[in-house]
Amino acid sequence: MREIILDIKGLTTQFQTKRGVVTAVDGIDLTLDRGETLGIVGESGCGKSVTALSILGLLPKPAGKIAAGQIFFDGRDLVTLREAEIRHIRGNDISMIFQEPMTSLNPVYTVGFQVQEAIRKHRHMNKRESRAEAIKMLGLVGIPEPEARIDDYPHQMSGGMRQRVMIAMALSCHPQIMIADEPTTALDVTIQAQILDLIGRLKEEIGMSVMLITHDLGVVAEISQRVMVMYAGKVVESADVKELFANPAHPYTVSLFKSLPKIGGRDGALKAIPGVVPSLLNLPKGCAFHERCFKTQSRCQQAPPWREITPSHMVRCWEPVEQ
């Protein structure tokens, strides 16, 4: 039974730069169900991180602004909320973890202090209670001997541990949604496996939804139920994870899969995508991918339609790849 807890309609986020206005996110629609993991996949500059920042009102001011769209959560449009109201939601109902745990944690405070800070702010506990709760959270995320580690400083911990601390902070208030922006990209592969496993388990235990942002198709395949592929600020394809990997429809998605070196894959040259991701200041007319596309036609110079392959598989293309 699908229950939508986050509903984004037509979100457009722009940045003022010296060289003009950059539209980092261009009219995207997105829904997140209760209890599901949605993977948002794309390369640098596609707008996936900016989408996350827009949801939580974390865009760098004054350069960044939500120019249009609505973000419905819990019956309210987050775009219309004031800073104080959004702050109440951040870390409480919707929390976020980032790629670089070392720069996301304050180096001059202990780990325990930072976890407790999150707890005390939103759950109104006193010092003693919040410390006990913090120890419990650290244990929950798999930090060995949490009563001892709670007084460590971030630099005394490894990358994997720090990421667990970040997760503990993010989960300390039992949020409904956790946004994870490249949470394992900076981690070793064996640690990555641990963290992904942890996120999966916690999701079940706490009953939350996860929005996983990454460029790594392997990570997406591991833990997402649904996937959205972004390119140059737009969503180009959206489907259930099995369907996306079995029957990719957008030429970009198809080309991306073909260009991946895979363990156990065929020998010989990889099928690389020619050209480079266009600069957001200088996007091609119509479909942003058409100059690199193996199926490009003249009508691709007009914005392609958002069409249905199956009810749960949508693609933005004039002529999607045959299934």
Next chain:
Amino acid sequence: MTKFEALRDLLRNWSASVGMIVIALVLLVALIGPVLAPYDPIAPEPLNRLKGPSHAHYFGTDSLGRDIFSRVIHGSRISLMIGLISVTISLVPGTFLGLLAGYFGGRLDSLIMRFMDILLAFPAILLAIFITAILGPSLTNTMIAVGIVYIPHYARIVRSSVLTLKEQLFVQAIAHLGGGHARILGRHILPNSLPPIIVYATLGMGTAVLQAAALGFLGLGAQPPQPEWGAMLSEGRQYIQIAPHVAAFPGAAILLLVLGFNLFGDGLRDALDPSLRSQ
């Protein structure tokens, strides 16, 4: 970031543009002014003493009857020269020492930087007095003194840049290609250390002018009858009550030039600083 982009940013920065205009103006005056100056800046005219600004003498005359306007014009050459030469005397050895200290480190670094510390402890005035006591008071010796005093500043800036650059991958890559120290220092480290030096040198010109003016004020710098602005200020001190214009105009000239250097230098720093550029 290309030179073109830096130039464009510079021109957009209004204070830098103002600074540039001022400096250009003074430069122009220094170059062709002396030819166009209405009066002889040196020959005394006892009949014309301490006359206020008038149609005949735009800035009035001083205690020896000399036209202040002409003297200020001639003095512009001297001030610009002070700025340039003092800064050069600071910059060249300072950069060289900073490069050596930062690149080779170890004991050479300690030796050089301790020596720099000693020099830093000297107030310019003291050093100038010292030098002029030995060599005699003159404008040249003042410039040398001011130049020497600021050597450690450049050394420190350069050393700091070098320490960072040394660790950069593109510098190590040259060593990996077989390049030697001279090449690395000359072609890769030095050019990338330039931006902070350029900014500091520009601001330093203003400082040098001020320092020389102060020394001139104390009688240690330019000797009469040279129309150096600081010396003119000193001469005008006695007449502040009755003939303020004698000190006011050279003082204003100093202010203008130093302000020009400062505005331009600040704008230059902003233009050259990649972190201040928006994405």
Next chain:
Amino acid sequence: MKVSQPILACEQLTKHYSLKTAGFSRRSGVVRAVEDVSLTVLSGEVFGLVGESGCGKSTLGRVLLRLEDPTAGKVFFAGQNLAAFGPSQLKKFRREAQIIYQDPYSALNPRQKIGRLIEEPLSIHRVGTRQERRDRVHWLLDVVGLQPDHAQRYPHEFSGGQRQRIVIARALALNPKLILADEPVSALDVSIQAQVLNLLEELRAEFGLTYIFISHDLSVVEHIADRVAVMYLGRLVEVGPKKEFYNQPSHPYSQALLSAAPIPDPTAERNRVILTGDVPSPVNPPSGCSFHPRCPERRDICFTKAPTLRQLTPERWVSCHMR
């Protein structure tokens, strides 16, 4: 069957760094970055070196090319002991062995036009006249897929993938025999990785190059390498031909590493060996076998005695008591 000669070999190579105490920190000790490594690289092959952070693979690469001197052990290039090279011999060696770096953004002098950048090795070694050098630069640009007029541009005018091509062009300038590629595609977008990997493959075939290819990305290594060596905490734990390694990894760490790699296929079966604990630090390696604290197969002997690299088959070597 082509019999390949060893182009580079090392015996019991060891590199330790001493940790200097800095200010108030009381840390002291020795970082055992590389410990007792012996291997042979054959001419014309791609020798893959994998491992996680702190395993010493980058350090090993640097010591193999004598970018740093070893603490103990010997390195032989084309049969000659590198340690015996005087300054002029070392300079000649630099013509034969070159490096491609991980970060294309900091590997190029931002103030040099790339024509000069690529020409620099020729200038350092005084090869050719000015005109000959210019011609060679144009040829190199063409070989890596760039245009001749790019020689007049500055690095910041190029994308990450293009900058990496410039780095490659510079590395090829002197016609080296051996190239150390240290994570050459890790900093690049997925769609660009394929382009650069293909380029590296083409260049190898065309110029008969030998690569030492360092990476933490197992799928990339599987695609390009002929043989694979796995490092853990400064030691080699397994060496073998690619196909056999990926089909049946022998060392427990190799098995965990391979099983941890995310697979871009949601339907694939996953036999996850999730390792407990963190990647330990090379300052205080565990006693006995350095992997024993995390090893699912450990026995008593693993606590006390360090295993050595033993031959399993003519082409496979493993360092483990349990094999």
